Amino acid sequence: MKIIYNDSKGHIFTGIISIFIISFFIIAILLINMNYFIKSENNEIIANDNLKYITEDYIKNIEILSYDTLEEISENAVKSKNPVQDVNKEFKKVLNDKLAQKNIEYNNLYNVNIVSDVISIENGDKPEFLKVKVFLNIKKENNEFNEIIDTKTTVLNLKDPLGLLLCEGSTYNETNVIYEDSLSNYLSNRNIENSEHYINATGPLNIKKCPYDPYIHHGDNQTLSDCIKNGYYHESSDGSCYLCRLEAKSTCPHYGFETFIIPRDNLSNNLSSVSSSDHVVFFENYPGNSYNYSDSRIIFLDNSHRLKYGL
Numbered sequence: 001m002k003i004i005y006n007d008s009k010g011h012i013f014t015g016i017i018s019i020f021i022i023s024f025f026i027i028a029i030l031l032i033n034m035n036y037f038i039k040s041e042n043n044e045i046i047a048n049d050n051l052k053y054i055t056e057d058y059i060k061n062i063e064i065l066s067y068d069t070l071e072e073i074s075e076n077a078v079k080s081k082n083p084v085q086d087v088n089k090e091f092k093k094v095l096n097d098k099l100a101q102k103n104i105e106y107n108n109l110y111n112v113n114i115v116s117d118v119i120s121i122e123n124g125d126k127p128e129f130l131k132v133k134v135f136l137n138i139k140k141e142n143n144e145f146n147e148i149i150d151t152k153t154t155v156l157n158l159k160d161p162l163g164l165l166l167c168e169g170s171t172y173n174e175t176n177v178i179y180e181d182s183l184s185n186y187l188s189n190r191n192i193e194n195s196e197h198y199i200n201a202t203g204p205l206n207i208k209k210c211p212y213d214p215y216i217h218h219g220d221n222q223t224l225s226d227c228i229k230n231g232y233y234h235e236s237s238d239g240s241c242y243l244c245r246l247e248a249k250s251t252c253p254h255y256g257f258e259t260f261i262i263p264r265d266n267l268s269n270n271l272s273s274v275s276s277s278d279h280v281v282f283f284e285n286y287p288g289n290s291y292n293y294s295d296s297r298i299i300f301l302d303n304s305h306r307l308k309y310g311l
């Protein structure tokens, strides 16, 4: 009886041990699996993060290279005095070449395959920013980024070749276009009265945005004088946009810029000639009366520009 009891107790004990051992194995297998699952999921996240980082970095490079492309195109136009024939086409060609170099660099650095193709460059809401569309496919192992991306680039501090392209014989220094006889000849060829006031005229060379906004305050104190001294550009629906300036278009349907062309010095304050806003000088050619903005310096202004700038 005692033995039987011990026997049955022994069976129960063995049974409990067996259950423990089996449970231990099941739990161990589950833990190993779970660990493997977590690990592989982490690897996936790391790979995705890696691709995300590479893509973000690449898009930043598109923005930088877009600016470099515009800089290269505008410098060429200024130096050669040849207008760009088709700025969209030229931009695509130059930027695609730059991106092809970048793609090789990225392949070496990050082991990614990149296919990129510039689709377009066009005006944005503000004339100082342009929109650049690029098709982008980036592959790294089993991860892929595939999208048409919209980036933007600024035109601030780029050279404006418009005056140089329109007026044969004009020259430039670091900051200004120097017209000598070229602008007065351009105007007299268009039968503009008093075109001689624009002998030795100057205009700005680099796109700088006028900080005196709203523009109506240009009449306050030294504001206009300071604006002209710095060669600032203003938003204008009548003025040419940056892309059209590269093509030597003195007017265009896009929202663009206007800047002042400064007639020669020592003109008296009771004269008239074509109004000094660049889109009027180069294209519309309507007259304005002299406005004295500093000692012995005048510009010509029509009524609508007087109103716009509060002068």
Ligand SMILES: [Zn+2]
Residues within 6 Å of the ligand: 210, 211, 212, 218, 227, 228, 232, 233, 234
């Ligand atoms: Zn201004």
Ligand SMILES: [Zn+2]
Residues within 6 Å of the ligand: 240, 241, 242, 243, 244, 245, 252, 253, 254, 256
């Ligand atoms: Zn335009």
